Amino acid sequence: MLTKEIQKLSEDFYEEIVSLRHCIHENPEIGFQEFQTAQLIIDTLEKYGIEYQSGIAKTGVVGVIKGKNPGKTVLLRADMDALILQEETYLSYASKVNNRMHACGHDGHTAGLLGTAIILNSLKEYFDGTVKLMFQPAEETEGGALPMIEEGVLENPKVDAAFACHLWGNTPEGKVEICHGPMMAACDCFELKIKGIGGHGAMPHLTVDPISIAAYIITMLQSVVSRRMDPLEPVVLSIGSINGGDGNNIIPDSVKITGTVRTLNEKVHQQIPKEMENIIKGVCDTYGANYDFYYQREFPVLINDSAMTDLAGKAFSKILGEENVKELEKPYMGGEDFAYLAQRVPSSFAYIGISKDMDHPILHHNPKFKFDDKNLKILSQGLAQIAVDFLKK
The missing domain is CATH 3.40.630.10 (Zn peptidases)
Known part of the structure; x- marks a missing residue:
């Protein structure tokens, strides 16, 4: 009509x-x-x-x-x-x-x-x-x-x-x-600050190196998608930036990581940040670091x-x-x-x-x-x- x-x-x-x-x-x-x-x-x-x-x-x-x-x-x-x-x-x-x-x-x-x-x-x-x-x-x-x-x-x-x-x-x-x-997916973002103890690059045993901890966390976070989520449920977890350090022989005090998470299932949407923080806390506790984890829910599915x-x-x-x-x-x-x-x-x-x-x-x-x-x-x-x-x- x-x-x-x-x-x-x-x-x-x-x-x-x-x-x-x-x-x-x-x-x-x-x-x-x-x-x-x-x-x-x-x-x-x-x-x-x-x-x-x-x-x-x-x-x-x-x-x-x-x-x-x-x-x-x-x-x-x-x-x-x-x-x-x-x-x-x-x-x-x-x-x-x-x-x-x-x-x-x-x-x-x-x-x-x-x-x-x-x-x-x-x-x-x-x-x-x-x-x-x-x-x-x-x-x-x-x-x-x-x-x-x-x-x-x-x-x-x-x-x-x-x-x-x-x-x-x-x-x-x-x-x-x-x-x-x-x-279209739920669209979230996150920011993680890993807080270690900086020092001389020649004496890493006297520091808590946030760069090596960050590298391990980034690798481990992919297991949230591959091992903690139903493989039939679409999930994207992407790291968008990593920043830390100013010199080749200086271990910094901290490293900042940012990224995005995309999901299509509300149950998965709720589960993801909990699984992420479990990994972050476990790695930081293991290596003696502290962290600040900020997870922002943006648009729903x-x-x-x-x-x-x-x-x-x-x-x-x-x-x-x-x-x-x-x-x-x-x-x-x-x-x-x-x-x-x-x-x-x-x-x-x-x-x-x-x-x-x-x-x-x-x-x-x-x-x-x-x-x-x-x-x-x-x-x-x-x-x-x-x-x-x-x-x-």
Whole structure:
């Protein structure tokens, strides 16, 4: 229902949406600093007479479109932050800000959702209920979804379901991938400081060497994955940095190690830090060292609701045809804070393909990341169709 109208409106407003995307891309802003991006969103919503609330979780914006009659409420979300990265695409609309770049598609997510807003605002006489348009800060860093939830984005009116899309470099252009159940991993980080006793490199017996202890701990931590976890449960434990010492003949007092952990099972998610600390404590006790271990739980597992994923798949099939919508073969171990929304209301997240050559997929978080503007149409049309179908159901 309304598919042809959605597609026509998307074509009618396409050039404006592309212009918005280019403007956002030229002026990238990192987490909780998206003031210019938020203002552009506000200006666009005001232009089309769409009600909104700004300043949510500092820079977040929520637009509200009310249908002909009261009914259910559906939330559509886009993230709007950029990365700390120097762009090397040489596009005509490349970043104008040094060491800042939209290298993950959030410029497209934001512009695409604005396209959805314009479409649905034009069709609001044809559906009942309410559409909330959630423009979220800081997905790439500490996450803006949870702060927006805590400031009431799911209330007044109460949200019944939520949907989002990601322009995805591992999916072919013109295709959409959906996923029933776990889709993206819980994403945690940790910092470990090993505290020994420094001294002369020629007299290691008088020291407690934190470097040799660190090396042993790093090796042993891999046994958490290989020997303490069910081999059928996906787990990633990666060391990202190790720092300690300043000279070739000086044993330092301390070494700092940082890393990340990714899991898809909540039981495993809870078990991992306990297993890690058991190893850390055992090694440090053995060699007479002390330690500080800081484990930070970041985003939970993104788990799609089965019924909402069915709805999203059927909606995208109306836009692209059933042959171009498929089930994701396996989850990704990247993190996504849309997971907080999925914990609270029935939700679904989908990947919209942007890769023209699957032998060389587009790399996210890469200085050469770029995609064709035409993919914005699929995002705008797909989210609009999802909203209409949910509210009509």
